[in-house]
Amino acid sequence: MRVNLLLLATCMLPAWAADETETTNIKSLLTLDGTVTSLNDPQTRTGDYISYTSTRTLPTNHGGMVTGSAASLMGSESAVVTASASENATSTSDSMTVLTGGQTKLVGNNTVNATTSASGTPSPSPVVNTQPCNGWPEFCARNYTNITMVAAHNSPFVQKGSVAANQELDVEAQLNDGVRMLQFQTHITNNTVYLCHTSCDLLNAGTLEDYLTIVTKWMRAHPYDVVTFLIGNYDYAAPGNFTGIIEKTGLMDLVYTPPKVPMAMHDWPTLSSMILSGKRAVMFLDYQANQTAYPWLMDEFSHMWETPFSPTDPSFPCTVQRPPGLNPHDINQRMYMANHNLNLNLDVANINLLIPNTALLNVTNGVEGAGSLGAMAENCTTKWNRPPNFLLVDYYNYGSFNGSVFEVAAQMNNVTYDRKCCGAASAGSSVRPQSLGALMMVVAGILMSMG
Template identity: 60%
Template sequence: MRWPTVLLGFLAVALAQDSSTESSQSGTTTDGTVVSVTTPVAIPSGTYQEFTTTITLSDGDSSVIASTTHYNGTMTASNQTAVTTTSDSLTLLVGGGGGGTTVIGNNSMNATATTTGTATNTPVVNTRPCNNYPEFCTRKYSNITMVATHNSPFIRKNSVAANQALDVTTQLNDGVRTLQFQTHYVNGTMYLCHTTCQLLDAGTLEEYLTDVNKWMRRNPYDVVTFIIGNFDYVSPENFTTPIYNSGLKDLIYTPTKVPMALNDWPTLSEMILKQKRAVFFMDYQANQTAHPWLMDQFSQVWETPFSPTDPAFPCTQQRPPGLSKADAKNRMYMANHNLNLQLNLGSLSMLIPNTAQLDETNAVNGSGSLGEMAQECNTTWGRPPNFLLVDYYNYGNFNGSVFEVAAQMNNVTYDRKCCGKTSGALREVSVAGMSTVLLVAVGVQMVMSAF
């Protein structure tokens, strides 16, 4: 009889949890890499890197962008695009040219270096936004709070596995500058899937990054960060081809040191003027000796408790384990603020996004709000989080509330318009997801009672 096998297979898919909540395993990955996992159930873990010394890398591209046309990294028929010169009003990006220069540019990111004015000259105030704010141009990358979309590609109506409602281009247009996602290596191709590709398949990593590349070419004054969840613990060589083929290769930022301490990071204007503004982190199996640009996340960015079910959202350090407070204060950190619902049906237990409380979770203030957590983190660590990781960023106590929280942490004024809000659709997701879970649970009980 095939029904028990089919139902149990369906159960395995339905019980699949987010990579941040799946219990880890030990063994050999699909590319032969041995992974040792010793952390408790529900805390994912590969091998954590610890650097006893800092490696200084040469800056392979210290020149200022001065060409009239910019092409992407891999010239294929699908992604061959150019940014052409326009005659927009000129503005100044201060502090990015290096060697005592002020750099003049326009909307197409064509820049010309000129000598710095004397002290008696009238100071020039920059009006060109970097990552949405002129104030950010002279700030270090590590001194900015960014909204990060948790599982950015996972958008599926009526799917309990979805974490966002709007596509990645809309996310970027709305102001998101950090994209987090989970990857799976299937038959030689890197896919974006939520735990398993049977549960939610969002396509290939290359397709997703190609869309981001197109957006970055149209927005040359923006730095975008990618936080990769290496679910299958495969070697970093499996990521280089899809990243390069997406067209992002020439935009990739390579750090000057391994690892980068808090004050080692450049300003946004330095990254923008060099057009090295695609920042890549990977949680496990990074090898910065071979690929210094694909940075090991946890030696440079620590996290608060992930996929939390506690609406209090404590701002305690969790990954990497055993990090001293002094070391934690010397690197960036991410506040995980995506509330989950623990669903227990007899012996079955699973975590799903708690969409019913999004208006409170993503709010500016109030119990369990993003704003409350950000303030607590600021008090606890002496500086606000660098990344605010959220589900359904377009929900909150008002449209754009998560961006208002980031603006408050950055001491700037949020005055943008945001976002497409579809409350009804989310309620359908919640109800449909619960219905599916209940049907699976009934099916499993029937299977078990048959034995």
């Protein structure tokens, strides 16, 4: 089916002020052409996928780039960072070099090339960047697409004893430990967006508003971190159901708006430029995104592809599953997420459930060996000639040792992982899976609630 997509020139109007019913009243519109395809596969979510056949660039300085003469970073690690509007901006504090923006490049592990003045004369000596971006100084000069991040699968689903839980530690602990993508599933009940696993009767982790309020507070206290959000739109709801919540929690102040729709691999900025701009919350919606009305709420599958969804195969093949039918050029131009959360497929009382295979977490989240996260990351890197951008895992705090998932990411990023992890977990331990009897009790409760 051929569609015509209209992209609002948001320099005229704040992105969050654009309503889907109002866009037709705006005269200055950019046109994007593309196609929509549907996937009906019982092993995956059924949804529509947009394939753009054109790209449009938004006006200069739109979408989270540094504008004006200075930018400030506030929080528990507060520092005032001055950045000129030129491409070769350097910023320092009295005690250390904080960040470098523009086109400066890293030399070795921690040093940055001397910047060039407007006259073309190099500065007297190179400066050293000691302020980490997303945990490492080396990341400051790297593009967003040139970093492997640990992603918490169903980040909010923390409930002791629940077969539907995917994490043991809450979102604040996840962020403190180094998780930089938060993925979650949403359901709408009585006009309220809840965080639920398949059914709110199975696991209800509260409202999206409460969850994002916690994350926003954390981000304001950590001004040198870029955090990615992947919203699972289980009900295929209109995107306006999420935008008001993002505004209400204050997260909108930090949201990054891309300069292009869609963004190719080389279009993404460096972490330092995102941090200097203050626009460092990257938002994706898996289905029903409308970048006409909300350019900042990006269509996931126009920007990344995924390996097999909810995998039950412990060999974790690094093949493209969603979106379907990508050609080699599109595969190379998009980021990709390695789904490495091993599941058990159970059919109880005519209800089919996928639950985390917690008995094998020490292997699944391990650094090496068959079925490990490390083995999959290496396989993906060899197959696609680049590491995964996101490693989606359950119970990130368990593995072959505490922090093993972060060790894998560090290897992909060519940095040294020397941190302590994670939360209050015990080294080398694994979570005991729920018994079939406990699972049947949960299913029975769901059936009773359904009447």
